[in-house]
Amino acid sequence: MTHLATERNNHDLACRGGDHRRCFRADGRDHDLSDEPQTVMAARKTAAAAGAAAAVMTVLATGYLRLWRSKCLNWGATAEEVARPMPGDEFLPHPELLATRAVTVAAEPAAVWPWLIQIGPGRGGAYTYDWIENLLGLDMHSANTILPQFQDLSVGDTLALGSTGPRMRAQIIEPNRALVFASDDGDWIWSFGLYRTPEGTRLVSRNRIRRPAASPLGKFLYALVMEPGSLVMERKMLHGIKQRAERTPVMPGRAGDITQPSPTDDWSTPTDPARDVRR
Structure with missing residues (x-):
């Protein structure tokens, strides 16, 4: 049990530190998250682009x-x-x-x-x-x-x-x-x-x-x-x-x-x- 807790803590630290290759699921099993950062990044880029477009449209409309x-x-x-x-x-x-x-x-x-x-x-x-x-x-x-x-x-x-x-x-x-x-x-x-x-x-x-x-x-x-x-x-x-x-x-x-x-x-x-x- 102590060994399992130590391994989970190490994986949690790795995830928080940016190493997303291996993380634990909520049920304690290993989970490969190597694809998740790209998905999150793409969503953030889309949101940023939409926000920038809205800002430009607001400026143009006001002008x-x-x-x-x-x-x-x-x-x-x-x-x-x-x-x-x-x-x-x-x-x-x-x-x-x-x-x-x-x-x-x-x-x-x-x-x-x-x-x-x-x-x-x-x-x-x-x-x-x-x-x-x-x-x-x-x-x-x-x-x-x-x-x-x-x-x-x-x-x-x-x-x-x-x-x-x-x-x-x-x-x-x-x-x-x-x-x-x-x-x-x-x-x-x-x-x-x-x-x-x-x-x-x-x-x-x-x-x-x-x-x-x-x-x-x-x-x-x-x-x-x-x-x-x-x-x-x-x-x-x-x-x-x-x-x-x-x-x-x-x-x-x-x-x-x-x-x-x-x-x-x-x-x-x-x-x-x-x-x-x-x-």
């Missing part, structure tokens, strides 16, 4: 939300444009997400409008990364010419964003001034405004979005993934319209007949149904 989110949502827009009411604001007064992005087009609003009015799947496309849009089944093929057959969009016309995506209904059409779409469920309002400037035209895009069914975690992940993704796509779209409009000739006198809204125009008055007609 985005505190430092970069405003720039992402308001890319290209001035503080005045961000604060200025636009057509369509009245349809969703209290959105969960509000993004206002803009670009300067060195052309008259009349040169921008034909490209804008033909936007949409199965029409003039979205002037962005078609291959990404089509991975989502949106049937986007960005046109490089003005398409006469798609210049007559009317209030009430709908654009289906894929077979399972939202249906966007034209709510306001004011040639050379404003184009507003609203999803059938009312949770997404997409407005475009054309504002004449000494340099040409400010093309302003505003998205107002509400996601009532999303969980807090879902909304958080949406902010981290979809908001930067939307910037990539919308920046390309605005530049795509800009590039096309700047090479579009305008008939003499055509732009001179256009009355553009000034930066102080008040679009905040709720839209009367009678106003929602093409002008």
Whole structure:
């Protein structure tokens, strides 16, 4: 008995000292633990990697939300444009997400409008990364010419964003001034405004979005993934319209007949149904 106790103590000391080749089981029998350190080490490495990844994601998320989110949502827009009411604001007064992005087009609003009015799947496309849009089944093929057959969009016309995506209904059409779409469920309002400037035209895009069914975690992940993704796509779209409009000739006198809204125009008055007609 004394011999057995001495041997067990020696093996216990060996185990605690790092010699895991031979240790005792709880029942006193010898047990080869030569494989256990590798398993424990692998588990520790996995836990450490997961912890490091979580720390990096936390830093990135905090940095985005505190430092970069405003720039992402308001890319290209001035503080005045961000604060200025636009057509369509009245349809969703209290959105969960509000993004206002803009670009300067060195052309008259009349040169921008034909490209804008033909936007949409199965029409003039979205002037962005078609291959990404089509991975989502949106049937986007960005046109490089003005398409006469798609210049007559009317209030009430709908654009289906894929077979399972939202249906966007034209709510306001004011040639050379404003184009507003609203999803059938009312949770997404997409407005475009054309504002004449000494340099040409400010093309302003505003998205107002509400996601009532999303969980807090879902909304958080949406902010981290979809908001930067939307910037990539919308920046390309605005530049795509800009590039096309700047090479579009305008008939003499055509732009001179256009009355553009000034930066102080008040679009905040709720839209009367009678106003929602093409002008």
